[in-house]
Amino acid sequence: MDIFKDPIRLVIVCGLLIAALLVGYNAFYNPSAKETVFVDKSSYSSDKESYGQDSVSENLLEAEKDESLFPDTPKVNINTADKETLAELDGIGDTIAQRIIDYRNENGGFKSTDDLMNVNGIGKQKYELIKDSITI
Numbered sequence: 001m002d003i004f005k006d007p008i009r010l011v012i013v014c015g016l017l018i019a020a021l022l023v024g025y026n027a028f029y030n031p032s033a034k035e036t037v038f039v040d041k042s043s044y045s046s047d048k049e050s051y052g053q054d055s056v057s058e059n060l061l062e063a064e065k066d067e068s069l070f071p072d073t074p075k076v077n078i079n080t081a082d083k084e085t086l087a088e089l090d091g092i093g094d095t096i097a098q099r100i101i102d103y104r105n106e107n108g109g110f111k112s113t114d115d116l117m118n119v120n121g122i123g124k125q126k127y128e129l130i131k132d133s134i135t136i
Helices: 008-029 053-065 083-087 093-107 112-120 124-133
Strands: none
Touching: 083 093, 093 112, 112 124
16 A cells, blocks of 8 residues: 555654654754854954944943942942052052042042042043942
8 A cells, every 4th residue: 555645644644754853853952052153253354343342342331330230239438438449449540549538638528429520530431430339
């Protein structure tokens, strides 16, 4: 008896074949396994904009500023912090930390965090970098 002469048997055989393929695929597919993707960078320009590095960097900076991502990070009180603590702030270092302490002593402390921009060496850009890490 030829299987291809009877259409019902043909449909059943095809259905069984498809079912076997699906079962085999699901048995060996692991969705939690990490897949490695290799990218040939030789075809890209060395220009940052060609693969969006600027937007990636901006997104990372925004993520770092988001306090909800780092809820346990304590803020530095610029009116009471010592030189070592101030120097740990991004872009501050020992020299500017000493200037902050000198300004604080000469002016009776900071009234707001914005006053930090009155310290020599701290401009708007540096202030924006640390403003979420400081308090008064």
